Amino acid sequence: xxxxxxxxxxxxxxxxxxxxxxxxxxxxxxxxxxxxxxxxxxxxxxxxxxxxxxxxxxxxxxxxxxxxxxxxxxxxxxxxxxxxxxxxxxxxxxxxxxxxxxxxxxxxxxxxxxxxxxxxxxxxxxxxxxxxxxxxxxxxxxxxxxxxxxxxxxxxxxxxxxxxxxxxxxxxxxxxxxxxxxxxxxxxxxxxxxxxxxxxxxxxxxxxxxxxxxxxxxxxxxxxxxxxxxxxxxxxxxxxxxxxxxxxxxxxxxxxxxxxxxxxxxxxxxxxxxxxxxxxxxxxxxxxxxxxxxxxxxxxxxxxxxxxxxxxxxxxxxxxxxxxxxxxxxxxxxxxxxxxxxxxxxxxxxxxxxxxxxxxxxxxxxxxxxxxxxxxxxxxxxxxxxxxxxxxxxxxxxxxxxxxxxxxxxxxxxxxxxxxxxxxxxxxxxxxxxxxxxxxxxxxxxxxxxxxxxxxxxxxxxxxxxxxxxxxxxxxxxxxxxxxxxxxxx
Numbered sequence: 059x060x061x062x063x064x065x066x067x068x069x070x071x072x073x074x075x076x077x078x079x080x081x082x083x084x085x086x087x088x089x090x091x092x093x094x095x096x097x098x099x100x101x102x103x104x105x106x107x108x109x110x111x112x113x114x115x116x117x118x119x120x121x122x123x124x125x126x127x128x129x130x131x132x133x134x135x136x137x138x139x140x141x142x143x144x145x146x147x148x149x150x151x152x153x154x155x156x157x158x159x160x161x162x163x164x165x166x167x168x169x170x171x172x173x174x175x176x177x178x179x180x181x182x183x184x185x186x187x188x189x190x191x192x193x194x195x196x197x198x199x200x201x202x203x204x205x206x207x208x209x210x211x212x213x214x215x216x217x218x219x220x221x222x223x224x225x226x227x228x229x230x231x232x233x234x235x236x237x238x239x240x241x242x243x244x245x246x247x248x249x250x251x252x253x254x255x256x257x258x259x260x261x262x263x264x265x266x267x268x269x270x271x272x273x274x275x276x277x278x279x280x281x282x283x284x285x286x287x288x289x290x291x292x293x294x295x296x297x298x299x300x301x302x303x304x305x306x307x308x309x310x311x312x313x314x315x316x317x318x319x320x321x322x323x324x325x326x327x328x329x330x331x332x333x334x335x336x337x338x339x340x341x342x343x344x345x346x347x348x349x350x351x352x353x354x355x356x357x358x359x360x361x362x363x364x365x366x367x368x369x370x371x372x373x374x375x376x377x378x379x380x381x382x383x384x385x386x387x388x389x390x391x392x393x394x395x396x397x398x399x400x401x402x403x404x405x406x407x408x409x410x411x412x413x414x415x416x417x418x419x420x421x422x423x424x425x426x427x428x429x430x431x432x433x434x435x436x437x438x439x440x441x442x443x444x445x446x447x448x449x450x451x452x453x454x455x456x457x458x459x460x461x462x463x464x465x466x467x468x469x470x471x472x473x474x475x476x477x478x479x480x481x482x483x484x485x486x487x488x489x490x491x492x493x494x495x496x497x498x499x500x501x502x503x504x505x506x507x508x509x510x511x512x513x514x515x516x517x518x519x520x521x522x523x524x525x526x527x528x529x530x531x532x533x534x535x536x537x538x539x540x541x542x543x544x545x546x547x548x
Contacts, residue, residue, distance in 0.1 A: 067214075069206040073198040076260045081211055083253035084144075085218045090246025091151055091180060092117055093219075094328055095226050097310050098321045099239040103161070103169045107311060111437015113174055114307055119430030120181035124189035124422045128415055136190035136197075137263030141254060143187025148250035150179035154243050158236060192418035194263045196406055204406050206347070208399040212339040216395070219332035227325030234321055281413040282420050288408050290469040292424045295401050298359050298462040300428035302394050304455035305366045307436040309387055312448050316374050317383070327384055331391035341504040342396035343403075348508035351404035352470035356463045358397040361498045363459030365389035369452040374445070392502070407472050 067075060089095075100110045131139050154176040160168040199207045229238045282288050313319045313327070346354040365386040372379040372386070409417040440447040500506055 067210050070203055070210065071200065073261050074195075074200075074203060074207050076256065077195065077198060078207075078211060078214060080253055080256035080260060082214050082218060083249050083256060085215050086222055087148065087246045087250030087253060089219055089222045090226075090242045090249070092177060094223070094310055094325070095239065095242050096177065098230075098314065098324065099236075099242075100170075100173060101311070101314060102234065102236065102239065102321070103157075103173065104166055105170045105173070107315075107441040108437040109170060109174070110311065111307065111433045111435070111440075113177060114433035114437075115430045116174075116178050116181040117184075117430075118426045118428075118433075120178070120185040121188050121422050121426035121430070123182065123185040124419045124426075127186060127189050128419060130186075131190055131193070131415060133265060135263050135265035136194040137257075137260070138265070140187040140190040140194070140263070141257055143183055143185075143190075144250065144257065145254060146186070147180045147183035148247050150183050151176050151243070151247060153179065155240060157240070161236075189415065189419050189422060190263070192402075192405070192409075192421065193415045194260075196409055196414050196418065197262045198260065199406070201407070204403050206343060208343060208402050210340075210343075212343070212395050212399050213336055216332040216336035216339065220329045220336065223325050223329040223332060227322040227329065230325065231322040279413075279416040279420065281410060282417045285408075285410075287471050288417065288420075290471070291404060291408055292420060294462060294465045294469040295355070295404070296424040296428040298355070298397065298401075298459070298466060299425050300432045301455055301458040301462055302359070302362055302390075302397070303429050303432035304436060304451045304458070305362070305369070305390055306394065307433040308440060308448055308451040309369075309383075309390060311440060312369075313383065313387075316445060316448060317379065318374075327387055328391070330384070331388040334388045334392040335395045338392055338502045338504075339395055339399060341501055341506065341508075343399060344508040345501050345506055346400045346403050348506075350470075350472055351400045351407065352467055352472065354400035355397055355404070355470055356467040357494065357498050357501065358393040358400065359459050359463040359466060360494050362390060362393040362397065363456045363463060364495070365393070366452050366459060367456035370449060370456070393498075404470055404472060 067078060070078070096113065097110060100113055105113070127139075134142075154173060157169050157172040160172045195207075226242055229241065232238075310324060310328075313324050314321065319327075342354060342358065368382050368386050372382040405418065405421045436451055439450055443450060497506075501508075
């Protein structure tokens with residue numbers, strides 16, 4: 059029997075498969091430069107929690123730059139623009155290597171500024187190309203392979219995460235000092251530069267032959283801004299990402315500062331969480347293809363929220379704290395990845411061919427605000443409230459997540475004909491939470507009907523897709539001039 063990872067990759071056409079290979083090396087770079095090691099590095103040089111919150115926010119908030127990069131993406135094309143941005147970001151972050159020199163000459167605070175400045179430069183230059191990612195994917199990934207693509211991408215990400223994080227943990231076990239963190243950054247920069255080779259082999263992403271005016275390129279925002287269904291999806295998905303960020307931004311700090319767990323042990327826990335994603339993400343990808351993104355987003359956010367609420371009982375002095383926190387960390391990572399996969403699937407299915415850069419840029423802007431402002435608030439709450447600050451973060455993540463889980467079910471509409479039960483009837487059902495828990499576990503274990511068929515229970519998912527380079531639109535993708543009525547594509 060094939061491993062689900064290789065099965066997912068083999069389900070894809072050559073073009074999206076090449077994009078996955080580029081993504082693999084990009085993940086190594088990401089994990090080493092702005093992953094959990096960045097937070098531990100910041101605390102190792104005694105950066106305050108409020109500063110760490112800003113550090114975490116640099117990545118999403120810098121993505122707001124995509125609002126003004128549309129003319130550049132149209133003129134140069136997603137491929138060239140992304141290549142320039144990814145090359146520049148890896149060169150810019152090399153400034154982190156002057157950190158020991160800055161600390162020796164100007165003290166500890168100078169180290170904070172060097173780390174923050176190098177990460178900020180990395181994030182800004184990355185943001186110059188981040189608006190290219192989804193339009194290029196929309197071009198090269200056929201609509202009937204999007205669930206398979208994002209589940210394969212998540213699986214590859216977690217395989218690499220496990221190896222990288224365990225390696226980082228081993229390195230920090232023997233030498234938890236600044237030198238080890240700089241070695242981690244060196245690996246990330248090298249992998250980022252090597253990823254450019256694979257990026258150059260992905261087809262498509264060319265510039266628009268007849269360059270429109272700057273104004274007409276910005277006018278591409280008009281279509282998604284008039285699309286009420288898409289705006290509802292943007293609102294509920296952004297709020298959901300914010301709710302999850304209240305837990306994600308505070309968990310590593312809680313394990314390190316409140317629980318006093320060593321950095322290398324935290325890395326082992328994170329690696330275990332990544333392994334859980336690897337074992338379950340394909341099941342959730344197939345469930346999303348079978349049942350739709352709305353159901354997948356609702357169920358995964360519900361499970362994520364239960365993990366956040368469980369953290370409320372994990373007081374540092376409690377003998378059972380670690381037995382609650384480690385499963386919560388695993389669940390947070392596992393269901394957060396499944397939610398993100400489902401949301402990315404939804405945004406591509408809801409994107410029209412005409413004006414696709416406007417659609418995907420609005421998605422980037424909305425999620426950037428949600429995921430960028432939340433870590434700042436988390437850092438300020440933790441610094442002001444101490445242990446109670448962490449509890450407030452867990453409570454917000456849990457309660458808000460449960461509310462938005464219901465919202466995802468009713469406001470993410472890929473198929474307007476799909477029937478939805480009345481909200482009040484669903485909320486009044488006392489057995490709903492227990493049934494939801496059972497279904498989440500059932501899907502995660504691969505016992506749902508969608509996981510029993512090779513690819514999906516829908517007959518066309520494993521069938522041949524029209525190659526994007528043939529000139530014909532992929533199956534399920536609106537052709538230019540279509541009315542772009544939103545429906546499930548897979």
